[in-house]
Amino acid sequence: MNAWLAAAAVDTAVLAPCLWRCALGPPEERLAAVALAGPVVTVLFLLLSQGLSRPSYGDLALVLAVLAPAGTLVFTRLLAGEPHGDAADEGTG
Amino acid sequence: MPLLGAALLAVAGRWLPRTARDALAGCCALAQVLCLVALWVRTGDGVSVSWLGGWRPVGGSSVGIVLAADRIGVLLALVAAVLVLAVVGYSWRYFEEPAGRKGGVYPALLLLFSAGMCGFALTGDLFDAFVFFELMGAVAYALTGFRIEDPRPLHGALAFGIVNSLAAYCSLLGIGLLYARTGELGLAQLGRALDGRPPDALVRCAFVLVLAGPLVKAAAAPFHFWLPDAHAVAPSPVCMLLSGVMVELGVYGAARIHRTVFAGPGGVPADAVRPVLLALGVVTALVGAVMCWQQRHLKRLLAFSTVGHIGLFLVSFALLTPAGVAGAAVYLAGHAGCKAALFGLCGVLLDRFGSVDEHGLFGRGRELPFTAALFALGGLALAGLPPFGTGLGKALAEDAAGEWAWWLPALYVLVSAVTGGAVLRACARVFGGRGRHPAEHPDEPETTGEGEEPEVRDPTRPLPLPVLAVPALLLAACLAIGLCPPLARQLAAAAARFTDRAGYLDAVLHEAAALPALVPPPAGWTAPGLLLGLLSTALACALAAAALRGPLPAPPGPAPAPRAPPPPLRPAGRLRHLAPGRPGRPARGDHRTGLNRRPRGTAGRGAEDRPRERGAGGAATYRMRTARPAGSGFGTRRADAPSVRGGEERQQAGVDRVRALQGEAVARAREDLGLRVRDQGGDPAQHPAGRSSALRAPIRARTGTVIPRSSSSPKGGAAGRAAGFQVRMPSISGASISGGAASAGLASRRARAGRRRRGASMPNRPATM
Amino acid sequence: MGVMAYLAAGWILLVGCYGLVTSRNLIHAVGCLAVCQSSTYVLLLAVGYRSGATAPVFADLPTDAPVVDPVVQALALTDVVVGATVTALLLALVIQLRKRHGTVDPQRLTGLRG
């Protein structure tokens, strides 16, 4: 257990609020929680790669750094105009 | 090989013409069959082992992936390949090919399916078995949804997917546990590794988990529910595959895994396994038989009979003796042939009449004597008539089971008699018009065969040859299995090999060339077997006769009094081009019940597609004019142009049917009006499809069709276009009122289908007839 | 750790199954299926994990370093791909269902089946 791993363990705590906020509210708030979790997990990957002294794990962080914002943007596109709530759910046709 | 063909087809399917695609698929399937036959010969009495990539075992341990074939496995693969070949031939002229872009998808899927099945049958590696299992499953979902015939139980197909996937994940968990325990993945290696340890709870847990997958796939008792729904949905040729071999592969997988991995001293003791599997099999068989007897939807009937037979296979296997396995193998091969043939014949009925409802088709099959003969033969074979392979297999299995418990042969006789009897009953009704006409009982929540979307809606076209030839050939194969004693003997030897666990381990791990000779169980006709087969057949005939004479339709239900003189025909979507003439029959009350809740595709297509060719505006036009606000151009235009072009011969051909139907159309239209008034008055409780559709019913009634959902604002171009599009489908009559299922997409898709067909096959003639 | 991983896998499976059987929406059911599937990943990888070992990627590693079991990782990879395929197919079926029935509620569907 070196400093990097310890930092990773500490930073994992940030995911708890993400989880908490992910459990509540309309989709856009949950999306904000996931959008926060993205950079956090990126950082975690970085720290892990350093702490385990495997530089190749850094690729994960790179992938996630590219993927997470893109995914978030696509989510916002898809959720836009989505009448949220179950009231507008299925049942018609 | 099939994988190669599938890839080739998927890529090349866009450009190749249809014939070439089918020929290519046929060649691939044929090549696969030939390969497997060669493998069968080469395997001989042993086990052929092939290590992929040349990772041969060193001193009995290996990390490579192994394919190990003994004859039971090859048999299964062979059956799968033959059925795929048959299905490719059957689908040759059966399906309308979907539009160009999706060209070769269907044969490609078929070949992929066969690859999955063969791989599952031949693999010697547990994880590979999982992968092939999932491949098989995924392709099966895709095929099931490929051309949905009966949209109502579609969620059954979805349940099929979800339940099977879940079971597969359970298997995977079990595999993970086994791996954790032993560090091996090959079946043989696992078995050997388990032999060295005392049995413990983890292994038992893994056993249950691993076997969950194949057993669910095999539709064993608590999980049988997905099968009939999926089979009712799937296109008939796909049903041939699903019912003929995929379900049986589940049994095979369970048997293989148990025999190889868990049968040793470190596994699960046989005394614990046997009662459980026996109970499962017995319950499955009984459930299948009883449910089979109650069905009137022919495909569901056949599907439940498959469930019943699966129960029988499970019982035979659960005996854990070579004789039982031999019986199951022969039975299975015979059953695959005759069940596939029966499904193929169902496809013929669907093709001709657009329905597979036993009652609705009453007597209509008289014009198809050859089909009738085949259907009856299939029913007899299902009941276990001696010369057929099913009879032989049943006799062998009964023989083996009789040694264990006296009542098991009785179970065999009962189940096969009931399922065969149900088929014979249906056959007599549909093709012979025997017995009293079944009464319609509209309030009964029963799945009928009405409302199917016929795959081929052009009955004037001559019946394509392969559609009849393939079932005939399959039945002949079934007969051949029974008539060819060497085959059965070989299978018996194979069964002995199958149960010889040590030999399998040796062959796989140490490449033992010569395996010890085994004493095969007897395989041949014996007097008791013959007698029992005859007995069950006689019982089946008696049951069918009793069902025809006695109160209908099924023993458990309350015998319904005939409520109204039932119509001679259930018009499955081809009455709408009749003139709005002659008020004839009294209004029928039963199309409120959800039997007809969907819009019928035929007339809608015709209306949309070739307005001037149609016989007349028909009932729906009549309805349209009265129901909609005046001045909505389509209905009136339609009524003004009732000229017929090129329909003479068709009318000659169908004149009596037309007469019978004319009045009904009008009656139906009137009924719709009355119904609509009631709907607007709003009595949601009476509405069969529940609250939501009742609320929407007035809207639908005004436009004569479904309009976009009220909540999502039918504004603008898209929705308006959709509505206009729909209005030109006058036939969405009572159907759309009484149901919640109509949708513009559906109707228009049919419209497109019709257009395609017309362009393809019958340039001159209305397809709706 | 070992026991905990098994427990976590079992818990995920159970929760997924619970969501599956109480689902009122087929899309939700498919999502729950994905949850169930993730339990298999967890189990497989936990089975292969060894303390103090590292990933079997030898690009930047001496070849005699202790590594975790590569077989389970291959299995899990296969599983991921298979799961994605199955999810996509099932969702396609759901769309079909919606087109035909106008609902994705299995209970309402059961009523419709009539």
Place this chain on the structure above:
Amino acid sequence: MTALIAVALLLTAAFATLAALTRDPARQAIVLSGLGLALAFLFTTLQAPDVALSQLGVGTAVTPLLILLTVRKVRRPRAGDEPDRPAPPDRRRERR
């Protein structure tokens, strides 16, 4: 390291529970995305970066996207059907 794995396991289990208990599919898709992240983290701590990579792609991006697309298509069938229904106007015109 063990502590990290334990935390990741807990996190994964919590996300899974949440994903299974979220009834609305759109929200569930987002939670599934979070589950994918948690799983990827867990895999990395379990020394399986390649699996984590594919999980990032599949579990975090593709599956939730598929679900969201389905939700969209299901909620608004007209709009969803539109591209599926070419209904070639030329043929209809020539019929008339």
Place this chain on the structure above:
Amino acid sequence: MTGRHAVALVLLSAGSAALLLAGAAFARLPGRYLRLHALSAATTLGAPLTAAALAVETGPGRAALKLLLIGGLVLAAGPVTTMAIGRLTARQGREQPR
């Protein structure tokens, strides 16, 4: 070496503190727009600082460049996603006021 290590540790602790702060803010702040600010704190401070710490630790070279690239990516993507979510929140809030 130790000097560089110390700098890295300082940067790391700063980044971690920023992340933790963002997490706490995300949990505690009332109102959805306020919570979005927490998001930007993580992306503009936490992730780049940590990446910089790692880069300092590894020393100059291609690896450090990659780390900095990752940090820069997160930094650049942060405002964009925040803005997108904010716009989405605004739109949804207008359609269905809560």
